Structures are given as C-alpha cells and as structure tokens.
Amino acid sequence: MNNPPIRLGLVGIGKIARDQHLPAIAADDRFRLVATASRHATLPGTPGHADIDALLRGGHGLHAVSLCTPPSGRFEVAAAAIDAGLHVMVEKPPGATVSEVVELARRAEKAGVTLFATWHSREAAGVDAARVWLATRSIRSVRIEWREDIRVWHPGQDWILEAGGFGVFDPGINALSIATAILPQALRISSSTLHVPANRAAPIAASLAMVHGADTPVSAEFDFLQTGPQSWDIIVETDDGVLRLSEGGRRLSINGTAALESANREYPRLYQRFADLIAAGDSDIDLRPLQLVADAFLVGRTISTASFEY
Ligand code: NAP
Numbered sequence: 001m002n003n004p005p006i007r008l009g010l011v012g013i014g015k016i017a018r019d020q021h022l023p024a025i026a027a028d029d030r031f032r033l034v035a036t037a038s039r040h041a042t043l044p045g046t047p048g049h050a051d052i053d054a055l056l057r058g059g060h061g062l063h064a065v066s067l068c069t070p071p072s073g074r075f076e077v078a079a080a081a082i083d084a085g086l087h088v089m090v091e092k093p094p095g096a097t098v099s100e101v102v103e104l105a106r107r108a109e110k111a112g113v114t115l116f117a118t119w120h121s122r123e124a125a126g127v128d129a130a131r132v133w134l135a136t137r138s139i140r141s142v143r144i145e146w147r148e149d150i151r152v153w154h155p156g157q158d159w160i161l162e163a164g165g166f167g168v169f170d171p172g173i174n175a176l177s178i179a180t181a182i183l184p185q186a187l188r189i190s191s192s193t194l195h196v197p198a199n200r201a202a203p204i205a206a207s208l209a210m211v212h213g214a215d216t217p218v219s220a221e222f223d224f225l226q227t228g229p230q231s232w233d234i235i236v237e238t239d240d241g242v243l244r245l246s247e248g249g250r251r252l253s254i255n256g257t258a259a260l261e262s263a264n265r266e267y268p269r270l271y272q273r274f275a276d277l278i279a280a281g282d283s284d285i286d287l288r289p290l291q292l293v294a295d296a297f298l299v300g301r302t303i304s305t306a307s308f309e310y
Pocket of ligand 1: 002011012013015016017039040041064068069070071072073092119120153154157159170248
C-alpha cells in the first residue's frame with residue numbers, strides 16, 4: 001500500500017517558488033501542498049497565511065515545510081518549523097551564516113526531524129557523471145566562470161545586494177556547490193577580491209583564488225553584470241584531458257566532445273530526495289559551499305565600484 005502523501009507547506013512565494021517548486025510539487029505524488037506562508041502572495045485554491053506562525057497554527061496537519069525565502073531571516077522560520085516537529089527543506093544558501101545552519105542541524109537532530117539543505121545545481125544532469133569521470137583522474141587546474149545578468153535573473157530583488165543577501169555569491173554558491181561535489185579533494189580559499197557597488201552592501205562581482213587538495217590551483221570569476229551570452233562553466237584540466245561542465249551543469253563535454261546533455265530535472269530530484277530522507281529518518285546538510293563563501297568574505301579585499309540600480 002502507498003504511504004499517504006506528505007502534507008507540505010510552502011514558505012516565501014517568489015520567483016523560485018513559482019518557477020520551480022510549485023511544478024515539482026504538483027508532479028510528485030508523494031507530496032500534497034496544503035498551505036502557504038508569504039507576506040504578500042497567495043496561491044488560488046490553497047489556504048495562505050502571512051507568516052510561519054500563522055501557518056503552523058493553521059490546523060493543516062502539516063508534516064513538512066519547504067522554505068523559499070531569502071537566506072536572511074530563514075533561520076527563524078526554519079527553527080519555528082523544526083521546533084513544531086516538522087521536516088524542513090531549505091533553498092540554497094541554507095542560511096545567512098554558517099553558525100545558524102549548524103544550530104538548525106542540532107535542533108533537527110534533537111527533534112528527530114529531517115533537515116534538507118538543498119543545493120539544486122548538484123542535481124543538474126552532468127554533475128554525477130563529472131564526479132565519476134574526475135574520480136580516477138589527476139587534476140591540474142580548475143577554472144570557474146559564473147557570469148550572469150542580475151537584471152535578467154533577479155529583477156528588482158534588492159535583498160540580494162543587502163548585507164546577508166550574498167550578492168554575486170547567490171549564483172556563485174551554485175558553482176561552489178558543484179565544485180565541492182565533483183572534485184575529489186577539499187577546496188580552500190586562499191584569497192578573494194570583492195567588488196561592492198557604492199550604494200549597496202554585497203558584492204556585484206568577485207574573484208576567488210582557491211586550492212584543491214595539496215596544491216592544485218582553482219580560480220573562480222563571479223560577475224553579476226554580464227550582458228549578452230551568459231556563462232555558468234566549470235573547466236577542469238586533468239592528466240587525461242579537459243572536462244567542461246557548462247550551462248550550470250546541464251551539459252558535459254570531455255576534450256571538446258559532448259558527453260552528456262539533458263533537460264533540467266533539478267527540482268523534481270530535490271523533492272524525491274526530500275521524500276526519501278523523510279522516509280529514512282535522515283538529514284542532508286553539507287555546509288562546504290557556504291563555508292567557502294564565508295571564507296571568501298573573511299579574507300576578501302573589498303573594492304568600491306559604481307553604484308548599481310536595477
Ligand atoms: P524572491 O523572488 O525575492 O522571492 C522570495 C520571496 O520570499 C519573496 O517573494 C517574499 O514573498 C518572501 N520573503 C520573505 N522575507 C523576505 C525578505 N526579507 N525579503 C524579500 N522577500 C522575502 O527570491 P527568489 O529568487 O525566489 O529566491 C529565494 C531563494 O531561492 C534564495 O535563497 C535564492 O538563492 C534561491 N534560488 C533562487 C533562484 C532564482 O532563479 N531566482 C534559483 C534557485 C534558488 P512575500 O513578500 O510574499 O513574503
């Protein structure tokens with residue numbers, strides 16, 4: 001007999017909730033969306049509340065919540081849900097600071113609920129194959145190029161350039177989530193340069209120098225002002241040729257020959273994994289991408305650049 005569906009609440013009805021979460025939940029019969037919480041938005045036909053406390057008091061028989069709010073303020077929402085005994089799935093980045101996510105992990109373990117800190121880019125089609133290919137090669141260098149147009153992908157999202165909004169690390173952390181998943185050894189930050197608009201608090205561009213394992217150089221260029229062609233590429237030079245993951249991990253080529261390309265199933269895969277984690281009584285919290293961003297801020301040299309308006 002099939003288990004009854006997981007009664008899910010969705011918090012923060014914005015761009016990613018509408019673009020990806022709603023279709024993925026609707027297509028997954030292990031979940032039933034029963035209510036939402038968002039200060040301004042509601043969904044037709046679904047009970048909506050203004051905040052997490054009203055959602056939790058709403059009498060919806062919730063088993064789980066999925067959080068699609070910005071990282072700042074997510075801790076209070078996640079903590080309230082965990083303390084109410086609900087399983088919690090959070091968008092990336094899992095929090096505004098490393099220490100608040102560590103505290104969420106502690107609370108989830110104590111409460112015996114699942115905490116799933118998602119990294120959607122790791123679910124892109126080429127990522128698993130890249131990890132397998134690289135596992136048996138010797139890596140000589142890695143180059144990350146993550147350049148996108150903030151006005152196209154984050155229209156009017158002022159929070160992203162506020163303190164705790166991550167700035168260009170909001171997309172950049174996706175690259176770091178892939179890099180930490182496909183590279184066999186640990187990454188560490190050695191230096192970084194952060195370009196912060198004069199009228200904003202978070203970087204709009206960043207250059208990182210990292211080391212993989214003992215001494216393999218890894219560079220990353222993150223740019224939020226890229227017009228024209230956009231690039232979300234990771235290029236790994238090995239003793240056996242060049243691996244290129246492009247289009248955010250969707251397309252994989254080896255030595256210039258296409259090895260894999262597939263449609264985007266990142267969010268259906270995330271919800272499948274959330275259901276599996278709940279069934280197994282496990283959590284999945286990998287802090288490495290967030291830790292790298294925190295370290296980039298710790299050692300970062302800040303350069304003030306031209307003011308930015310949408
Ligand atoms: P968004 O369009 O701004 O939506 C976030 C929603 O959260 C808002 O519509 C807002 O709805 C609610 N919210 C609650 N507190 C807020 C606050 N203090 N400031 C602003 N909004 C607040 O942002 P998004 O693009 O969906 O991103 C949300 C999260 O998903 C981020 O962590 C982001 O990194 C991640 N993500 C985004 C994308 C993307 O392509 N945009 C892709 C993957 C992951 P109410 O006003 O109704 O409360």
